[in-house]
Amino acid sequence: MDELLAEGLTLMAFGMGFVVVFLTLLIIVTMFMSWLVVRFEPAPVIKPVKAKTAPAQAASSDAQLTAVMTAAIHKYRSRRNGQ
Amino acid sequence: MDELLAEGLTLMAFGMGFVVVFLTLLIIVTMFMSWLVVRFEPAPVIKPVKAKTAPAQAASSDAQLTAVMTAAIHKYRSRRNGQ
Amino acid sequence: MDELLAEGLTLMAFGMGFVVVFLTLLIIVTMFMSWLVVRFEPAPVIKPVKAKTAPAQAASSDAQLTAVMTAAIHKYRSRRNGQ
Amino acid sequence: MDNLLEIWLASGAYNLKAGQLVMIIVGLFLLYLAIKKKFEPLLLLPIGFGGILANIPQAGLALSAVENAIYMGGPQFLTELSSLLGVASGAVTELTEAYRGAEPSLKSAATLLAQDAGYNHGMLYTFYSVTVASGAAPLIIFMGVGAMTDFGPLLANPRTLWLGAAAQFGIFATVLGAIGMTMLGIVDFSIQDAAAIGIIGGADGPTAIYVATVLAPHLLGAIAVSAYAYMALVPMVQPPIMRLLTTQRERQIKMSQLRPVSKTEKILFPVLLMMLVGMLLPDAAPLLGMFCFGNLMRECGVVDRLSDTAQNALINIVTIFLGLSIGSQLVASKFLDIQTLGIMVLGIVAFAIGTASGVIMAKIMNVLMGGNAINPLIGSAGVSAVPMAARVSNKLGLEANSQNFLLMHAMGPNVAGVIGSAIAAGVMIKFVG
Amino acid sequence: MDNLLEIWLASGAYNLKAGQLVMIIVGLFLLYLAIKKKFEPLLLLPIGFGGILANIPQAGLALSAVENAIYMGGPQFLTELSSLLGVASGAVTELTEAYRGAEPSLKSAATLLAQDAGYNHGMLYTFYSVTVASGAAPLIIFMGVGAMTDFGPLLANPRTLWLGAAAQFGIFATVLGAIGMTMLGIVDFSIQDAAAIGIIGGADGPTAIYVATVLAPHLLGAIAVSAYAYMALVPMVQPPIMRLLTTQRERQIKMSQLRPVSKTEKILFPVLLMMLVGMLLPDAAPLLGMFCFGNLMRECGVVDRLSDTAQNALINIVTIFLGLSIGSQLVASKFLDIQTLGIMVLGIVAFAIGTASGVIMAKIMNVLMGGNAINPLIGSAGVSAVPMAARVSNKLGLEANSQNFLLMHAMGPNVAGVIGSAIAAGVMIKFVG
């Protein structure tokens, strides 16, 4: 019984410790990476952002059209299929 | 040979009998369920009906609207879904 | 070693030979098939061409719209996909 | 020159046997039916193509590792296999039969022996093992069918379930027919075979495949082809029978409009059906369980993405491999037999009897309920063959009276027929499985 | 009449045991939660339905071939199995236990024995073997989750990773809680059980399922149900705790707008995370490897069709079968136990402690960084439960100040929580696996 408790306490200490250490390292690595990227890719930062938001948001009329068309076709197909 | 025939006749009698009994029970259970639903969900019956007939027919402009909305919702959902 | 070379040369001779023979046969068979089709489906040749675009569409203007949209989406997708 | 000779001696053309040639022609005919006649192409196209592939000589695509080793293997392998299977002579046919009839543990040992000798399962055999032998494919397809099924018309008029019950008479009459054929000495069907053949009359592909897999796997090819081909023939088979059994007056009966059905009813129905199956006939639980699960996904409204996938990507993927796998059973030794002819004849009889039973049941119900509540034309839809049988009812209704739209009314017995034949399947598996 | 009797003796109703009835009611209750209460329906609906199917008497859908043979088989089979497993008596329970505890090689031999006797795996057992026992399903779902995850907010403010770390305290506190329960003699959890229960506090379904599969497969049903049910309860569990631990002033803190994050950063992040996991904790590599792969497919922009499939068809297919498979574990012998009650209690405690730890960590960070940089309300999002926990943060932020939009800020700790619990999972598998 006491052994189980000891195991549990150890698991807590090392587990929680490892999680914190790992995520701290991840913070450091991530910040360093972002710093490098921002430093060596100063101009591209703006472009990719635009490129990214457009397809992601589906804001352009092209994307909306695609969505509408997809839906229509989808419905049409799922109705006529019998298996 | 006669044994095979006997087996076949038995299978027919009990098989057909069971199918009829089962589906009769299903009719009873279903009717009872519908009665309960109609009794205890008097108001909601009307709302769902509207919602139901529209997608079923798909002929009206309502259905087209549904298609468009489905697409939009779908896209929105598939992006935000966490599993 | 020499055996390996002999094997390689044989593989080349027979392999390349077989590829050429096979594809030559395929040319003959294909041309014969096309000749038959054109001969025995003289009218349908023209119709199927029309019909080919049409049946995909299912006749109504709604369906035509769907076909057009399908094509557009398809093209869009197949272009961006390489596999 | 040796190489040229070798390639010729190993070619398909040199090794083609008459049976294989005939089966390839059968495969081409199925492709013709699927493409040109639009006979249930989703299944018949893969079945036909699979049948062609399975009959390519020397390719062994439909054979297990052991069978491939038997046909291609050296004397040492054959000796070892003979001693393993306890076969005196090392003759190919004897070994093949002994292997096919062996217990799973022996089969497993023989497979390792063949793999040690360097032979592998053919591609179609692998597909067959994963989809059909495991029993998974027809169940997954049935789940998709459930997700495509709207029980609304049935719920609006539950008495049409009786029509779905009556039409299953075709199944059991066909069982008797198969037994009669055996008693006349024309063919030799066991009671399991007869039951599996009867289910063709259920007019429901996945159910027929599932039952054949359990009761008579050696007839799977013929049963599946027959089931799907006749389903496609419904618009030709049913109308004369329906006209024969009904009067013009009966065909003109207009049915009262169906009441609206609430979402709650649609959600509760598959759950209730599942409970009833579980309590009364556990043998039908796999089939109807997956069917009800698919339908619940459809109706509950909270898992649309799962329902969509069950109705599209998943069912399509499984259909492709199921079709090819069934095609792999179209080998001469199994298909070119008087039995297949018998199955074809019995299949059409099953459809005809099922149709007639449904129509007659509708007339009886009209008498019992003392009125004109039911147009007998919707009785034939009880065989299932969704949605074609319902469309046939509608067409004949419109013929009799151009304002008589029966489609929605016929959808009730139509989906009832799916339930009915799954129940019949469970009964058969229970009694002769 | 014999047949009628036979069908009744083999029916579900006749054979229904109390435990099965209760479990069917549990299954119905899960369906109710999924459909009516919208509790994580994508998983709870298949789990509930699978639970009902698994408890249909006589159907044996959730049983292996050996278990089916034990319940249905004749005396000869039981004798052979007893001698194989080295069990003196041929009692059903003893045989079942011996089989379940047997080594893989012995299990494999027993399976062949049962198949020779004509018994097969139930449908749900097959699904379970392929999806869960192989470990594949939770990993494939995690890949899909990765493909749905946007690390943008996290990259814009990486310090929020600490919030995701702190919230994992709930996991380890729960482990201690499970041990405490055992020491009090209420239940009997091993350290493996305790670890698997703790991970419920990670508020991340696939991670919980993966850990339970590795450490405590006999608790899988209860753990999965608990994990998904409590995730759905996040909007009820978290707010009181968050209000208790924060002042009105703290809740009104407005956070500065997040900087835009470049595509390159988003592409590099999953690769870096993967490298770090590989170098420091290989036991977390399967989970986080698939997660990072999914995210890389999403962000790289050159494999959109693969990313789409991972987010839709593939994850949906796997979810259907994973849900049914988990449902197959909802059998009375495993679920109707004081342990399940313990797991339910511990699960909610885990969520509460995780929430509190996240909020407190946010307050500590504010103090350490000497300012008002972080609204403590986003700390609770560190438990994961994406995206619900983040929405809760947003809602409470808006309550305090109608212009205080915290959603994007809370998404950082929210996805950090996913990483955090996967790391915690790796540590547990490493130490007690």
Added chain:
Amino acid sequence: MDNLLEIWLASGAYNLKAGQLVMIIVGLFLLYLAIKKKFEPLLLLPIGFGGILANIPQAGLALSAVENAIYMGGPQFLTELSSLLGVASGAVTELTEAYRGAEPSLKSAATLLAQDAGYNHGMLYTFYSVTVASGAAPLIIFMGVGAMTDFGPLLANPRTLWLGAAAQFGIFATVLGAIGMTMLGIVDFSIQDAAAIGIIGGADGPTAIYVATVLAPHLLGAIAVSAYAYMALVPMVQPPIMRLLTTQRERQIKMSQLRPVSKTEKILFPVLLMMLVGMLLPDAAPLLGMFCFGNLMRECGVVDRLSDTAQNALINIVTIFLGLSIGSQLVASKFLDIQTLGIMVLGIVAFAIGTASGVIMAKIMNVLMGGNAINPLIGSAGVSAVPMAARVSNKLGLEANSQNFLLMHAMGPNVAGVIGSAIAAGVMIKFVG
């Protein structure tokens, strides 16, 4: 502190070997090629990521249960395994080699032994078994490719099949090259290895993977990477060769517009091709059978939902797992070898020779047919690499004359090249398999 030490001793960083580090860098480089250079990202991205995962120390993701047990297992297991495999010493490398070379039945016994000892297959090993070792994945992908292929341009001008034949000369020349390298003592390729390497020149991914799986599984990683990388390099490799072998006048040849091809022809073509393959070269039946089946689904017009699924959900799912599985073969012991360098050199040579052969064949055909019917630029498209090689032809045509659109004309030899290399694959499997 013991725990800290334990975690460090089990960490990836502590256990990282030089070979693994190099392979991880190779994996990162493949990701770079896929994402930044857009080199066939659909395959190279999963391959690269799989390669990284496979080389994480201690995780054993790419290892079988037996290999994991060999590396991690205790002395008792090693003794038992040594006696099972008949290995005198219990050295790790010797055991691993003995296991890899063992017969399937012995492997199967060793696996049970390792599972009894508590070890399991790594995730990537499982993926590899299911997708690659079964042979299924490249075939399913080829079916999808068939469903994406339009044979219209080929049918309009069937003589372009000769161009697809000629370009396969690259395959066989490369076989000789591999043999030459062996004779020079640089590397040590068997005739099977040489054949598998040669097929890279077919410029067709699934075909190369299928052949490598059958003939030289230990080279799969290098062959797949080489095949896909060079396919991506087609726009750089081909133009100089094409310019060298053609005059400006030849490049300006305008080809007459292609005749319209009827639907019937498109439907009949895959069936005829299949029959011809079956009759002449059964060894090519799996590859071309699935390809023709995919194409028939596309053209027949009655199974659009199956065709859509084959082109989308199904091929995407298989691609994800195939890519990861191939990546699992990127381990130092197999990849970091002079052989890989040899494969890389031979691969580019194969492409160059294939390109040249196609162009020269086009010129010969022009001479034989006594006219200017064929622009030699379309000859290079015969290597396949669909549709990139055809686009290269078009680009060079436009360079020579801005009104000279060759794309459609080049699609004929382009798809002919797919057939040609599948036939070449069949010949190789027949003769050296």
